[in-house]
């Protein structure tokens with residue numbers, strides 16, 4: 001069962017309005033976030049992380065037609081009762097593990113694909129602006145055997161009282177795919193500048209933003225006033241960059257392996273590695289992998 005941090009980050013925002021075109025035709029009728037990694041939908045891993053870090057309200061920012069992403073998390077007491085009556089206790093437990101009791105699901109619509117910053121702005125009415133909240137991009141999966149990525153960041157927040165952005169070192173030639181952070185030399189590094197998808201020659205470092213953020217309500221007024229940035233979109237990175245001078249935002253280096261499930265190779269790697277990390281599946285997976293003629 002998912003354990004929860006009672007002193008954690010109470011609201012989690014999941015921007016999941018994207019069309020998932022890289023996974024067509026699989027995403028013709030099924031949202032990308034519901035494609036499975038091993039035996040659960042991609043988005044369920046990020047939700048698990050948020051709940052572990054203390055989330056009580058989950059806000060899914062969707063586009064029209066993606067309601068099933070939020071539906072996945074709605075409790076189904078009738079089904080649970082039927083399964084329980086049939087003695088299928090393990091199945092009931094698996095259903096209950098999707099979302100612990102007391103966690104609420106809210107749905108916000110992003111009417112047009114105007115960018116990640118705009119998606120976060122669309123969640124505003126469901127966010128308590130006086131508290132810190134999290135943003136999780138489910139495409140980014142972080143596998144480890146300790147506390148989840150957001151729980152690690154919540155610990156940084158508890159220690160510093162500031163915002164936290166998840167980071168990891170990326171290939172210096174790939175800075176154009178990420179937000180890139182410059183940090184100071186503090187014991188907990190503070191972000192001094194942040195730029196969205198710079199070309200390698202313009203990048204201030206190779207510290208790439210992973211899709212995990214702990215921010216406070218001040219981000220909304222910055223987002224409201226923001227024009228289009230990189231790629232013609234309203235960028236969350238730009239709004240965070242706008243608050244760095246006044247409000248500390250720290251870089252949270254995440255323990256674990258990160259998978260970019262926004263592309264097919266990342267998704268396939270995640271499936272292999274999450275299966276290998278599952279004690280029930282590891283043996284069969286290893287047998288299979290050992291039999292592959294990898295020189296072919």
Ligand code: G1P
Pocket residue numbers: 116137140177178179180196197208209210211235236237262
């Ligand atoms: C978004 C952010 C980017 C971040 C990335 C992490 O980009 O804008 O700063 O590094 O997520 O996955 P996207 O991948 O949505 O283009």
